[in-house]
Amino acid sequence: MSAQLFVVATPIGHLDDMTFRAVQVLKSVDLIAAEDTRQSAQLMKHYQIDTPLTACHDHNESSVIQQLIEKLKQGQDIALVSDAGTPLISDPGFKLVRAAQENNIRVIPIPGACAAIAALSSVGLPSDHFRFEGFLAAKASQRLQQLEQLQQQPHTMIFYEAPHRILACLKDMCQVFGEDRRVGLAREITKTFETIKQMTLGELYQFVSNDPHQQKGEIVLVVAGLTQPVAVTDDALDQLLGRLRQDLSVKAAAQLAADLLGVKKKIAYQRALELDQNSPDQAED
Ligand code: SAM
Helix, strand or coil: CCCEEEEECECCCCCCCCCHHHHHHHHHCCEEEECCHHHHHHHHHHCCCCCCEEECCCCCHHHHHHHHHHHHHCCCCEEEECCCECCCCCCCCHHHHHHHHHCCCEEEEECCCCHHHHHHCCCCCCCCCEEEEEECCCCHHHHHHHHHHHCCCCCEEEEEECHHHHHHHHHHHHHHHCCCCEEEEEECCCCCCCEEEEEEHHHHHHHHHHCHHHHCCCEEEEECCCCCHHHCCHHHHHHHHHHHHCCCCHHHHHHHHHHHHCCCHHHHHHHHHHHHHHCCCCCCC
């Protein structure tokens, strides 16, 4: 009799980002368990899906799980959706999926949009290894503590952030990771005023401070992991600076060398000045 629980991803902005299979599944199941039934009703209306909806969110998940598991055991197929994107990714659903697994109910993912993956795929930071951190703590002291624990780790980190905390969060990131650390901003992904950018944390703080539009909407921050300075030899830095100084000012050469080699801008700048002093024909800035 046992039926199936489908975990269905829905769009994170652009309504067309719904897969054909997601629509088919939502039309065919007996019940849709939704984080917010009013929110999901709009999506269902758009796709002419008239399957009944029931609420399954953080506050009632524990109490509705047993009812949903009973329905599944009786042979009713159920789809789980969240307000946007992939359920369970900083969204409810974990307890239901775990209960389904424990009851030997088949769980079928219907993949689709996820803000974290969309951001990672577009900001141009290393994507071979990454850590999804979700939301940082709202309280500044806790947030700083969380960031300090991540300061040394080498993999790209993905954070969700609320717009009213973006500046405070970037300020803390500058303090803990340093202003030279590369960061990607993916804001309002798939929506009209989408922003996808990559720069240093110091530059992003300025960019967001100077433009109130960037302090609104839905935001993902993708922060580069710590690049090991030992990986860069003095020779490699000298050679690169020597070549770059043929065409660029000390400042521009140092910035580019720092970006390319992952060394601190101050160190590259200092070394470029030293090399200039030892090389009399180098053009003055
Ligand atoms: N389950 C969702 C997913 O798969 O991405 C995430 C839900 S979480 C409650 C909401 C957060 O995801 C937002 O605060 C924001 O950080 C991020 N997010 C969702 N949609 C986004 C979008 N269109 N652009 C940028 N970030 C988005």
